[in-house]
């Protein structure tokens with residue numbers, strides 16, 4: 314049987330592989346410390362839970378408009394105005410089953426075969442695969458740790474061709490935690506304008522910031538940037554709602570209506586109950602968010618200091634999200650118990666085997682001399698896990 318060539322070039326998610334192995338060990342009763350989490354370890358705030366229960370009891374359990382209920386679109390419009398200084402009408406908003414579905418819809422809506430999408434390395438695992446699924450071509454832009462893994466205009470210019478169609482911006486960034494300044498965003502907006510590129514701005518971590526700067530949406534920088542940007546956001550990370558599957562996108566009416574048509578034939582509306590709960594998330598009391606951010610900041614500070622105190626490991630201090638990229642370059646090609654640590658997968662495998670600590674190999678994000686640690690886990694776990702990593706590295 315000849316199955317789809319397109320589907321066959323989609324990679325399995327490396328992040329999920331290691332997580333599955335760690336879960337299996339845990340189920341066998343082994344005391345594994347997991348740094349793999351791509352989601353907050355907090356419960357969804359009470360007021361949001363209650364709004365969902367109310368929605369069920371009131372019978373909000375049927376199909377809704379495919380692109381989302383108007384109440385939620387209005388809440389999103391209010392949020393984008395209040396927090397991001399962006400003005401949209403309901404026809405410019407789509408609600409999807411997570412930001413990931415918004416991204417899938419966007420690429421389907423904007424790409425023709427062979428169109429190129431500029432993606433900074435390290436990248437979020439799904440960007441290249443979603444581009445390929447839409448017949449586009451991911452173009453990888455190398456960055457440097459010393460430059461906080463930021464895209465530079467020089468590197469973008471080198472990657473540019475006549476087929477360049479769009480650029481993905483993800484600030485705060487997964488996996489690096491990097492946050493772009495207003496000036497850097499202006500440079501990227503200018504670059505997009507000069508080269509007539511669509512900007513896909515994934516702002517899912519906007520609330521998880523630990524420095525003094527507020528989040529700035531690139532779409533808010535100029536009339537031109539507003540017109541060429543599709544803002545991607547969602548409830549998963551900020552409101553600890555990963556399982557509820559609600560994300561949204563805002564952009565031109567033309568693009569959003571194509572995205573809505575695609576969604577209407579693939580999944581129809583996102584879960585009706587979760588949509589009503591999301592109205593409460595956006596419009597209701599925000600105190601729980603502040604508490605989560607406070608916890609994340611404490612954990613980040615501890616983690617960064619501890620990692621940099623370990624010989625042969627280092628990391629830069631991430632300004633947002635909940636991940637740290639740890640540079641393992643100094644231990645590569647050395648060995649432990651006769652096993653050579655030749656790359657990030659070997660490091661992660663042997664670490665899991667020997668010290669029962671699960672981390673994500675950097676190669677999942679396109680960089681083989683790093684591992685990613687998530688601090689979406691308790692301080693107690695972080696302390697124990699980092700002590701084990703320290704012992705592991707000392708023995709290499």
Ligand SMILES: *Cc1c(COP(=O)(O)O)cnc(C)c1O
Pocket residue numbers: 351410411412413414437483486487515517546547548549550555558559560
């Ligand atoms: C988690 C994540 C998403 C997707 O989140 P959803 O749960 O689908 O809303 C999108 N982009 C990045 C960078 C992420 O880390």
